[in-house]
Amino acid sequence: MEITAYTLPGCSHCGHLKELFKRANVDYAEVSVTNDMTTEDFNNKYPMIKVFPFVVIDDKAVGGLVEVIKLFLSEGLISSTRS
Numbered sequence: 001m002e003i004t005a006y007t008l009p010g011c012s013h014c015g016h017l018k019e020l021f022k023r024a025n026v027d028y029a030e031v032s033v034t035n036d037m038t039t040e041d042f043n044n045k046y047p048m049i050k051v052f053p054f055v056v057i058d059d060k061a062v063g064g065l066v067e068v069i070k071l072f073l074s075e076g077l078i079s080s081t082r083s
Contacts, residue, residue: 003028006042006054009035013065014053020068024077 003021005028007014021028033042033052046054046061055062062068072078 001026002058004031004056005029006031006033006046006049006052006056008033008052011052017053017055017065017068020065020072020078024072026077 003026005014005017005021007017007030009032018030031037033039042049049061051064053064055064055068057071062071069078073080
């Protein structure tokens with residue numbers, strides 16, 4: 001699974017996403033919009049996306065934090081119970 005997470009510095013949802021990846025024990029590439037690429041470049045690549053984080057898995061746009069949680073739950077990468 002190839003995961004790219006587009007994030008913004010100081011974004012709390014982006015921090016939660018990184019914790020989710022850690023919990024699921026998956027590797028990912030982080031692209032910090034403003035640090036690693038310009039906002040203009042991001043908007044040109046993904047003109048319809050206005051929220052962060054934004055995740056692409058295996059070249060398919062997944063969405064934000066909630067969509068990734070739902071996908072990881074359905075794939076069994078995380079569970080909804082606390083351990």
